[in-house]
Amino acid sequence: MMTSLYRITVIGRNTLTEAVRQKVLSVLLIFALVLVGSSVLVSEIAGGLDASSLFEQQIKFVKDFGCGAIGLFGFAIALLSTAQLIPQELHNRTIYTILAKPVRRSEFLLGKFFGIVLLLALCVALMSLAFAAALYWQEQLGLAAVDAADTQIPNWQQNPTLVSQYHNDVAQIYQQVRDPQLIEAILLLFMKLVMTTGIALLISTFASSSIFTIVTTFMIYLIGHMESTAREFWLARGAEMSIWQSGLVGFISLLIPDMNSFTIVDEILAGNHVPWSHALNLLGYANAYLIVLLAVSIIIFDYREL
Amino acid sequence: MTEPYFPIGKLVGIAEIGRMESSAPLFAVETTGLTKRYPLTWKRKVLVALDHLNLQIRSGEVFGLLGPNGSGKSTTLKLLLGLIVPSEGEARVFGLPPDSLDARRRVGFLPENPYFYGFLTGDETLRFYGKLCGVAGAALDRRVEELIELVGLQNGRERPLRSYSKGMLQRIGLAQALIHDPDLLFLDEPTAGVDPLGSAQIRDLILRLKKMGKTVIFSSHLLEQVQEVADRVAIFSLGKKVLEGSLESLLTERQSTQIHIAAELSTEQEAKLRQALGQAGLDSAAIQFQRPQLSLEQLYLRTVQAQSEAAAKGAPKP
Structure with missing residues (x-):
């Protein structure tokens, strides 16, 4: 058991090293530039609004943009890195040298999977840092604006109303910027990326090319987003549907993960409270799905002719 | 006779690495009716890549697989490594199923035209494969040193493999195949694309491994080289073994002296x-x-x- 875990770790670390040395992380530089550029831009565009709603708009934009970009860049990294894992191993014949050693196929596959998960964790952590920096910068701009608006009147500190307003404004800025729910949102985004990796890995175990994996995973990803709508329709009008239609919807619901459930990230960004218990439930669902995905991947890969 | 390239003394430490006791059966490799068919669905045909191969290779033998491209040599090696499943028949490696971990602990493999991980240095490559085989710590350090010296890659050990020449890749490939001190080596075209000096060095290494009691099974197009190192050969054509025997028995012309x-x-x-x-x-x-x-x-x-x-x-x- 321990030796098996050790081999998985060795392969996982090698996969991460490969991604880092192939300069996958340099993609994140573009992310940082886009994020900084957009927050500078939004500060200039929103110039016509009054101070508090201006700040609210800016923060909302940076949060939306930051989380959106983490999701998008993460998706690209997860999909592209996973899709070329096995084809590249086959092309370079490295897979033969590894599987000729005392390494099980399941260990090889799990090592590759955890390597990509490590890569995603690293990328999401770095993007979150850039995101936090952009938020911090907006916070400093906000505080400077409050300073400029509330402290212009001479001896304002002796006026309890002004002091209270000042503290109120500052507290509001902190509340909007330092929102602990953002951690929840990022965690959910990360889990969604891991799910994408799981799907891509499953497809790559039988795909003959990276392109097939990329296109199919992308389609499953889209269907996963539309699935809940179809299911609701099915539950509401199940009796009116033909057996084929309801069978198809039921089959898809079972087979394809419900990616739409991750849209609660949007609720968090809209400022609505999403309890941790809900997020944890979702993480539990995703993990259970992942275990199934990995189990099926291992079974298919075990039978694959190399 | 020129001095052999690979220093023989350097291999002495190999036995220290936790190897399995070789209470081995007589045959390192044994196949009975080993067959591999690939159905070509779109052509409604079946491609027979290997047809009822019966082979017995004794421990300590150097065995050459000869034949044109597509004659079944690589398929045989893949079957013996458990990378593909036979359609019929059976293969045994030291009496074990080829895909078992116990069999793989005793087997080293160099694929044809290997690339390996271009982003790793020579040193890191050997460490990676060593760890996969459970060699770690001081034993791995020592082993890496020995093998780097054995294959003459002192100048390349800190360089990424993407900058390696074909001959260097082949040599690092041999080193990784030897990292866990296997009893049996499968070498698929070990001298392909390597210059004559490089391939002479590989030939020397095969002879050296033979002296150490290793079993070596290799395929090659360079017939003269096969002749120099192999004890026995099998010639394949269209998925069938058409000839097998010791070089002496096959090549001796009884009609002349x-x-x-x-x-x-x-x-x-x-x-x-x-x-x-x-x-x-x-x-x-x-x-x-x-x-x-x-x-x-x-x-x-x-x-x-x-x-x-x-x-x-x-x-x-x-």
């Missing part, structure tokens, strides 16, 4: 010999005198090796 004289004969000496052979009852038409010729490879190796030895001693180049 060579006498080797390590000196140049004068015309007078030659005439006397002819006369003597005639007196022994041999037909004079059946007797030929020839000066043996070097093969082009031998000439090349002599020239290049003399050059590099002179350079090593600091002698001026001609």
